[in-house]
Amino acid sequence: MRAPEGEKLLWVALDNGIYIPHLCGLREAERPAASCRLCFVEVEGLPNPVTACTLPVSEGMLVHTRTPRVDRLVRTGFELLLSNHRLRCGKCEKNKNCELQKIARERGLKLRLSRLRPLISEVPVDESPKTFKYDPGRCVLCGRCVWVDHHQAKVGAIGFIRRGISRKIAAFGDVPLAESRCTECGECVKVCPVGALAFKEK
Amino acid sequence: MSATGTIIQAYESLKKAAVIKVEALKQKPLVLVGTATCGRAAGALNVLQTFRDEISCRSLDVEVKEVGCIGHCYAEPVVIIAKPGFPALCYGSVDEGMAGRLVTDFLINDDPCYEFAMAALEPNDQFPTFADFPRGVYEKKIILADCGLIDPEDIDHYIAHDGYAALAKALSMDPAEVLEEIKNSKLRGRGGAGFPTGLKWEACRNASGDQKYVICNADEGDPGAFMDRAILESNPHQVLEGLIIAAYTVGAEQGYIYVRAEYPLAVTRIRTALEQARERHLLGESILGSNFNFDIKIFQGSGAFVCGEETALIASIEGFAGVPNHRPPYPAHAGLHSKPTVINNVKTLSYVPHIIRNGSDWFKSIGTPDSPGTAVFALAGKVVSTGLAEVPMGTTLRTLVYDVGNGIKEDKPFKAVQIGGPSGGCLPESALDLPIDFDSLQQAGAMMGSGGLVVLDEDDCMVEIARFFLDFTQKESCGKCTFCRLGTKQMLDILTEITEGRGKPEDIDLLWELAEDIKAGSLCGLGKTAPNPVLTTIRYFRHEYEAHIQEGRCPALMCKELISYAIIPEKCSKLCNVCIGSCPVEAIYTRDDMLKAIYLDKCVKCNSCMVACPPQYKAVVKVSPPIVERGGSQDEQLSNHNN
Ligand SMILES: Cc1cc2nc3c(=O)[nH]c(=O)nc-3n(C[C@H](O)[C@H](O)[C@H](O)COP(=O)(O)O)c2cc1C
Numbered sequence: 121m122r123a124p125e126g127e128k129l130l131w132v133a134l135d136n137g138i139y140i141p142h143l144c145g146l147r148e149a150e151r152p153a154a155s156c157r158l159c160f161v162e163v164e165g166l167p168n169p170v171t172a173c174t175l176p177v178s179e180g181m182l183v184h185t186r187t188p189r190v191d192r193l194v195r196t197g198f199e200l201l202l203s204n205h206r207l208r209c210g211k212c213e214k215n216k217n218c219e220l221q222k223i224a225r226e227r228g229l230k231l232r233l234s235r236l237r238p239l240i241s242e243v244p245v246d247e248s249p250k251t252f253k254y255d256p257g258r259c260v261l262c263g264r265c266v267w268v269d270h271h272q273a274k275v276g277a278i279g280f281i282r283r284g285i286s287r288k289i290a291a292f293g294d295v296p297l298a299e300s301r302c303t304e305c306g307e308c309v310k311v312c313p314v315g316a317l318a319f320k321e322k
Numbered sequence: 323m324s325a326t327g328t329i330i331q332a333y334e335s336l337k338k339a340a341v342i343k344v345e346a347l348k349q350k351p352l353v354l355v356g357t358a359t360c361g362r363a364a365g366a367l368n369v370l371q372t373f374r375d376e377i378s379c380r381s382l383d384v385e386v387k388e389v390g391c392i393g394h395c396y397a398e399p400v401v402i403i404a405k406p407g408f409p410a411l412c413y414g415s416v417d418e419g420m421a422g423r424l425v426t427d428f429l430i431n432d433d434p435c436y437e438f439a440m441a442a443l444e445p446n447d448q449f450p451t452f453a454d455f456p457r458g459v460y461e462k463k464i465i466l467a468d469c470g471l472i473d474p475e476d477i478d479h480y481i482a483h484d485g486y487a488a489l490a491k492a493l494s495m496d497p498a499e500v501l502e503e504i505k506n507s508k509l510r511g512r513g514g515a516g517f518p519t520g521l522k523w524e525a526c527r528n529a530s531g532d533q534k535y536v537i538c539n540a541d542e543g544d545p546g547a548f549m550d551r552a553i554l555e556s557n558p559h560q561v562l563e564g565l566i567i568a569a570y571t572v573g574a575e576q577g578y579i580y581v582r583a584e585y586p587l588a589v590t591r592i593r594t595a596l597e598q599a600r601e602r603h604l605l606g607e608s609i610l611g612s613n614f615n616f617d618i619k620i621f622q623g624s625g626a627f628v629c630g631e632e633t634a635l636i637a638s639i640e641g642f643a644g645v646p647n648h649r650p651p652y653p654a655h656a657g658l659h660s661k662p663t664v665i666n667n668v669k670t671l672s673y674v675p676h677i678i679r680n681g682s683d684w685f686k687s688i689g690t691p692d693s694p695g696t697a698v699f700a701l702a703g704k705v706v707s708t709g710l711a712e713v714p715m716g717t718t719l720r721t722l723v724y725d726v727g728n729g730i731k732e733d734k735p736f737k738a739v740q741i742g743g744p745s746g747g748c749l750p751e752s753a754l755d756l757p758i759d760f761d762s763l764q765q766a767g768a769m770m771g772s773g774g775l776v777v778l779d780e781d782d783c784m785v786e787i788a789r790f791f792l793d794f795t796q797k798e799s800c801g802k803c804t805f806c807r808l809g810t811k812q813m814l815d816i817l818t819e820i821t822e823g824r825g826k827p828e829d830i831d832l833l834w835e836l837a838e839d840i841k842a843g844s845l846c847g848l849g850k851t852a853p854n855p856v857l858t859t860i861r862y863f864r865h866e867y868e869a870h871i872q873e874g875r876c877p878a879l880m881c882k883e884l885i886s887y888a889i890i891p892e893k894c895s896k897l898c899n900v901c902i903g904s905c906p907v908e909a910i911y912t913r914d915d916m917l918k919a920i921y922l923d924k925c926v927k928c929n930s931c932m933v934a935c936p937p938q939y940k941a942v943v944k945v946s947p948p949i950v951e952r953g954g955s956q957d958e959q960l961s962n963h964n965n
Binding site: 153156157158160169174189196280282283284285286 | 807
């Protein structure tokens with residue numbers, strides 16, 4: 121397989137039709153967030169699984185995208201995200217077009233909780249923008265929306281607030297989006313891998 | 323004159339002035355009061371005031387000075403009195419009354435009040451020294467040596483004790499030679515992971531870039547750890563000297579000390595130290611007359627545990643949220659403002675002047691071959707002598723707990739040590755003879771971490787200990803990555819259920835699996851080490867988990883949901899009712915036969931009755947599993963329990 125020098129493994133694999141689960145990765149981002157922790161692979165010569173979004177490819181690198189250790193990590197990471205995700209696919213705008221569903225399909229994982237406790241807090245949906253809505257209960261905190269808001273739309277309406285299990289994406293001061301500097305350009309909605317940011321139906 | 327000659331000469335003249343000043347102090351009586359945070363918490367400021375008042379109202383010619391912490395925290399407030407003609411004596415647990423006596427009896431008359439004294443500082447034929455304590459035999463003080471003995475707010479005290487001699491020596495060497503010395507010493511980082519300092523400096527030195535930075539990590543966020551605070555409050559110049567040498571070696575002109583705002587006294591003392599160092603040309607432009615320029619800024623963090631992680635710390639200085647980033651790039655290549663940056667712990671930097679002054683071979687002669695030098699532990703928990711101890715690497719836990727720490731309180735049996743704080747683990751009795759260094763601890767599933775060492779006895783529940791630390795890491799998780807944000811919460815919820823008697827048999831395996839995956843999957847060291855308390859308690863104390871889950875029993879009688887309080891009729895006295903008075907919720911009543919008993923449904927398990935019951939009766943007991951009130955008398959159930 122050929123690839124430009126220094127390109128990150130995740131993009132090289134995807135470009136060559138090899139699927140690796142991922143949520144937070146953005147090809148344009150200079151520094152990968154590496155926060156969703158789903159794109160694990162094993163590389164020969166490295167002792168432990170590594171994230172493909174942070175690994176520059178090199179000549180002669182031998183990569184395994186499916187090993188027992190990789191599959192176990194991806195399964196646990198995926199289940200952890202599900203434990204914190206309001207799972208009502210039938211009612212979700214992103215049904216059949218959702219990255220979580222894609223990961224489940226590709227890796228043979230179930231879209232329901234078995235081992236883990238549900239960790240969902242009932243937070244209200246922000247319906248204030250005219251064209252879209254934000255449902256924190258579906259958000260996987262990948263941060264793609266924040267990145268495009270800051271680096272492409274250059275609006276700076278949203279960011280991460282709070283810490284730990286309370287971390288979430290919000291406008292400055294945690295006001296409804298309609299009261300923030302959001303211009304409703306819709307760029308953030310387009311990059312949301314799940315149904316957290318979704319256009320309102322006309 | 324050569325540049326080297328100028329540097330040495332500049333230093334010698336500083337030293338000469340400092341020695342004259344310090345020698346002059348020895349001509350009259352000197353009172354040193356330990357007013358580090360630990361001393362203040364025990365009332366040292368009142369003691370200090372008493373000395374000042376008594377001395378001034380009697381117009382005595384006595385110097386009173388504030389110093390830092392000598393490490394004997396169990397004996398705070400600590401006072402040292404050096405009176406010409408007597409050995410310098412150290413007094414522990416000094417209160418205002420004792421302070422008054424010491425002024426009248428010792429300073430005015432010549433009675434050193436030996437009955438209050440802990441130890442003499444130097445060998446003499448009147449009173450034993452700290453070296454004569456069992457603890458003194460096993461301790462080896464390098465970076466704590468001057469703590470509590472020198473005035474942290476007077477640079478001349480440090481200089482008179484050979485302070486900044488290492489800087490003068492380093493500046494007369496080529497930076498590459500300094501680097502060789504540190505590499506040869508095999509010094510490893512004391513911030514937790516034990517990374518070789520020389521290699522880190524070398525990477526930064528070799529990294530290309532015109533601008534480089536050095537940072538001292540004084541975030542010290544582990545619960546129960548206070549050694550970095552003690553060093554900064556007691557001997558700040560030692561840290562500054564280490565940081566300046568680091569900067570010279572890697573070629574940095576700007577340094578930072580990242581210290582938590584919760585350490586206001588440390589911040590003040592560092593600030594004073596920086597000013598005094600600048601006045602004496604030990605910081606700033608052309609240090610000691612050389613062509614090396616370097617200065618240090620203080621950055622106050624707001625006390626998040628994760629901000630001690632180096633990439634989060636750097637983000638915090640840059641003005642971003644204190645959230646970690648993926649490594650590589652490592653800070654040594656691209657750190658602060660993407661420039662090559664060395665970041666070292668307070669203790670790591672404190673060793674540097676000693677290594678430069680005494681040579682790397684001297685350093686390697688202490689400790690173990692792969693972890694040379696000493697380790698500083700904050701002894702806490704059920705150990706008699708809590709405080710800071712500095713021992714050679716390779717010392718066994720047994721020596722630390724029984725010789726340095728004087729054993730377990732009330733002579734109870736040892737159960738475990740929790741070592742390394744929330745990133746560390748719990749080691750059982752079988753580990754007592756383990757020589758501790760970075761690698762042996764790692765193998766046992768724990769970590770040196772910051773050096774917190776909590777001693778646990780039979781009254782400590784290992785599941786609850788794991789829950790306690792998970793509660794901490796879960797709250798301190800920044801929430802950026804999936805495994806740490808959600809995984810620590812899952813583990814905490816499972817542990818809470820087990821300690822509340824709602825655990826399920828499959829929970830132990832689930833905890834283990836989750837713990838392994840969180841270790842392997844997390845972005846930064848917080849998540850990668852947070853499972854250690856869970857893994858080690860399951861590994862060494864699985865039976866306690868099983869007792870909670872299968873029998874609804876807490877073997878240590880600690881988990882409130884799994885115990886009941888009861889009064890043993892055979893031990894209770896008709897003539898006593900202190901328990902009734904002690905109960906805040908009126909849950910204790912007098913039975914027809916005048917003995918006392920507890921309404922279980924009212925009892926809030928506050929432990930007051932157990933404390934109140936006079937020692938000659940000891941009639942209140944805790945039982946587990948809890949007594950359930952379903953038919954049958956309480957007494958019957960209690961007697962079943964006792965069988
Ligand atoms: C969650 C977390 C907290 C940390 N806290 C501290 C700290 O308070 N002080 C410290 O020196 N190192 C801390 N570290 C380690 C630093 O990331 C870094 O390794 C260290 O400062 C390097 O210095 P050293 O090589 O001298 O040990 C922490 C690491 C993690 C993952």
